Amino acid sequence: MTLARPIATSFNGGELSPRMGGRVDTAIYQVGLAEAENFVPTVEGALVKRPGFETIRAARDGAAWLTNFRFNLTQDYVLEWSDQKIRFYTNGERIETSPGNAYEVAVPYSAAEARSVSCQQSFDRLYLNHPNYPPARLTRTSATTFTYEVLPLVNGPFADANIDAGRTVTVSGTTGAIVITASAPIFQPGHVGAPFRLEAADFSTIPAWEAQTKDITVGLKRRSEGKVYVAASGGTTGTVVPIHTAGTEWDGQNLKDANDKGPFGVQWTYLHDRFGMVRIDSVAADGMSAGATVTRPIPDSLKTVPSFRWAHGAFSAAAGWPSVVIAWASRLCHFKGFELVASVVGDYLNHQAYTSSGVTAADLAFRRTLSTEDPVLWAMGDRRLIVGTASREIAVGAINQAQAVSGDNIEAVPQSFYGSERVFPIQIGTTGVFVQRGKRKLRQAEYDFARDRYQSANMTVWCRHITKGGIVQLTFQKEPEELMIGVRADGQLVVHPHAPEQEIKGFSRIRHGGGKILSAVACASASGDQDELWVLVQRTDGTRWVERMAVWHEDDDPIEDAFYVDSGLTVIAAAGQTRFTGAVQLKGQAVAILAAGGIVTGVTVAADGSFDVPASVVPADRAYRMTVGLPYVARAVTLRPELRGGDTQQGKRQRLVRMVLRLIATAAIRIGAAGGKLDNLIDRASSEHMDAPVPLFTGDTERSVSGGWDRNGQAVFESYGPLPATIVAAMPTLTVTQ
Incomplete structure (x- = not known):
């Protein structure tokens, strides 16, 4: 037997596919994991326990989707979509019309349609x-009010013009409310509300305007630059070509020239162009006629001369x-x-x-x-x-x-x-990420100057399993961590530390401690210097809640500020306070509590949202911070170890006997061999006070591992309490048979 001491210095290969279990020859194997749940691989290589989710508000019944509305960097809104309603959140709060009453805007979309x-x-x-x-369009009318309206499009758009000379139209008038009569059934009920364009067959009956033409009388019509005008005054025309599209204008000064000829100048009133437009208000049952309102003046000739030059609206x-x-x-x-x-x-x-x-x-x-x-799509x-x-x-x-x-x-x-799938892509820096058809592959589209085309690399090539169930939504958190996040159909999140310059390929999974995540969106914080991850969670009891991921814990932050529970809340308690109320989202649940930096166990929230903590675990002489919520476990499992150089360890009987972890600001972590018993890695030092929380540990810590012989040699790391954990490196010692 020999001792093997491989070292894992980076975990940013993330959770690899089980099919990668034999690819010890690849570079990504050296930085990969067999499992990474609620741990997030970072650009630097360390594994960091993800923060918990704090409860914001109960969602409306049937709420199904979240998006955002960014007015500017410091006024970013989260939109909660349900059946025919949108609710709004900003600066960590729901917008309300009065305390407890959500502000809502009516929309036509169902909850199921919202994602599309x-x-x-x-x-x-x-x-x-x-x-x-x-x-x-949804328009922000003030910091707390919005309006929804159908887009007031003008001048179309129109579909291809009719080319069948046998399908003609005439009109009953040229302005106001009119009736359009067709020679064939060209109208459908679905055309109501849509635009319709009509064009004169020709202008053969209207002479062209010409300069210095005498004997113009009031009411005479002339065409110029494709428009028709009627004389509002008599006389001889000037030299200024009429081009106006509204009102009345002179074509000259109405004065004599230097030779005492004239005066030259006639007033011309705009009538119409070659084509006009209407909005269809009603359609006859036979489709042969339609009532309409004129939105652009219609050529006079269409009242008597049928024209096949018409077009329906492109949208209807x-x-x-x-x-x-x-x-x-x-x-x-x-x-x-x-x-x-x-x-x-x-x-x-x-x-x-x-x-x-x-x-x-x-x-x-x-x-x-x-x-x-x-x-x-x-x-x-x-x-x-x-x-x-x-x-x-x-x-x-x-x-x-x-x-x-x-x-x-x-x-x-x-x-x-x-x-592709109809999952809207996201843009990250200079690249775009979209979901391939089948919802299982994520592709990164980036322009390749040498090939003069966009290349779409498969981001999930090493971890095809990570998108199990399919990706239904994408979002991106820019600050403080650069994380691309995908929502899986089964309610988990897939997380990717996005750093193209480092070619990071690792993914991990986030599993909520109390339900399924239906939707997720990144929203700028009130200060604009961080992005918050908001999620819509369906709890195990069927209720739906809007929650927000807590801020990422800095290595030197106080232990009391840690937030590592889901569906949680934080209160500032009075000195000695042991009775708490208002945790209705946790009713009937066994919860994890961090009180003044110490872990409190064995507490269940009552049906009315109240709970008690023992007096022995809270400070009696000062106010303190308490965080309560659903517990979750961050778990990482290493791949089968392989030493670089020399004989392979693969397939040999081996036993994990000792583990050294290099940690930063970590507590409540246990380790062990895969499939074996897990032991606490960090114990309270004899010099520390027993009535104080276990301090966060930074440095190398070593422990013997309880494990038997197998051919895997894999290690398990679990962070099990409501406290932070950052694993920088892992140094196992294994006994290997020859």
């Missing part, structure tokens, strides 16, 4: 798209609603199926696609159909617009990079063919 609502923040507005409802209950919204290239872009529908530059609500004379311009709105077999902005479908990822951008994106300068180029 595409959101785009723009200052005090959150634009919302869902394939079952009209595009809308009949045509379908857009499902994805994103601000890109100074436009608000909507995706409906395979179509990209972009607004006018700098005017998010305006979908004017032509000038008044019928000419397209680079800054006007446009539509573009993507060449792909599947509809768009998500979009994220970068140097190009990256969109995901069920079969491929596509980069949309300008053909000519020297010019702005426009309807005539745009291309869609496939970048990869992995396919």
Whole structure:
């Protein structure tokens, strides 16, 4: 027999797939773990116990989703979505109309539909798209009030124009409320509320305006620059071409010239362009006519001359609603199926696609159909617009990079063919992360200059099991730890320390101590210097609660400030206080308590939320801090050890006999061999007072391990109390047979 002393100096390989159990030849094996639950691998390599979750409020019945609304860095809101309602949280509190009464805004989305609502923040507005409802916006009207409204789009957008000359329309009037009559059943009930565009068959009956034309009389019509005007005064025309789109203007000075000829100048009143627009208010049962309200003046000729030049709105209950919204290239872009529908530059609500004379311009709105077999599921902005479908990822951008994106300068180029789920991606630094079709793989999209395309590396290549059940939501905590967080369908979180410069590949899991996490979102704190992780938790009794992860414990923070319980709360108790109330979220539960830095066990919360602690465990001479909540265990299991160089240890009978752990600010940790008894690693020193909490330990601590012979040699570390734990390195001693 020989002694083997491998050392683990880093754990940021995270929890590896069981299929990696034989890959001792890989670099990631040397920094990986067989299990990492409620421990988070950090960029530096240490394992850090994750903080607990503090209770904020009970969620509305049926609440299913959380998102955020960021007005600015210090005014960030968490939105709680339930059936047809949104509630709001900010600065650690729920916004209320009166104490105990939540402020709510009515929306059309069900709780189940909330996760499919595409959101785009723009200052005090959150634009919302869902394939079952009209595009809308949520507007912040004050620090504590919001309004929801259907997006008041103007000038469209419109679908492709009709080209069937046999399907014509006429109108009963040109302004106000009118009736549109068609030669075929072109209207459906789902068109009600949608725009409709009508264009004159031609302007053959209206002469062109010309300069210095005499004998103009009041009421005479002329066309100019694609618009029709009526003379409001008589005389001889001037030399200024009419181009106005409202009101009345002169085409000259109404004065004589230097040769005493004239006067030149006629007043022209704008009537209409070549096309007009209406909003459909009602549809006849046979689909042959529709009542409408004029929103842009209609050409007079349409009252008597049928025209096949018309187009339905691109968005309606009949045509379908857009499902994805994103601000890109100074436009608000909507995706409906395979179509990209972009607004006018700098005017998010305006979908004017032509000038008044019928000419397209680079800054006007446009539509573009993507060449792909599947509809768009998500979009994220970068140097190009990256969109995901069920079969491929596509980069949309300008053909000519020297010019702005426009309807005539745009291309869609496939970048990869992995396919995606409708889980909205997140952007981290210079990369984007999306969920591959099947919800099991996370891919990191990053532009590769050498290949001039976006590469999408598989982040979960070493830990395919970590996404078991599928990823349903992604979020990112920037400060103080850089953590990418995914919500699993089974209620666990997967956590990845994101540091591209270090090529960190490790994942770990967070399991809530009292239920399933349904949704999670990062929200900036009131000061803006940290990001808080908010979660929606479904407890084992079926109730749902909004909770917030406590701040990450700094190594030199007082032990009394530790928060390592779930569904917890903290109170400042009076000297000698032993009776507490208000823990209704913990009723009937055995709880973990940290009182003045000391662990209190054996306490169960009563049905009314009250509980008592023994007088012997609380200070009698000073106020103290007490944290109470549901206990959870942070657990790490090492991989089978392998010494670098020399003969392999794999497959040999071995026994873990001793363990040295290098720790920082740690207490209440136990160790042992996998499958064996676990022993407390840190004992109270004989010099320490028995009536004081065990202080947090920093340094190397050694203990013999209770374990038998096996062929694994794996060690287990567990942090079992409501106290912090940071494992910097592990140095086991194993007896190995030859």
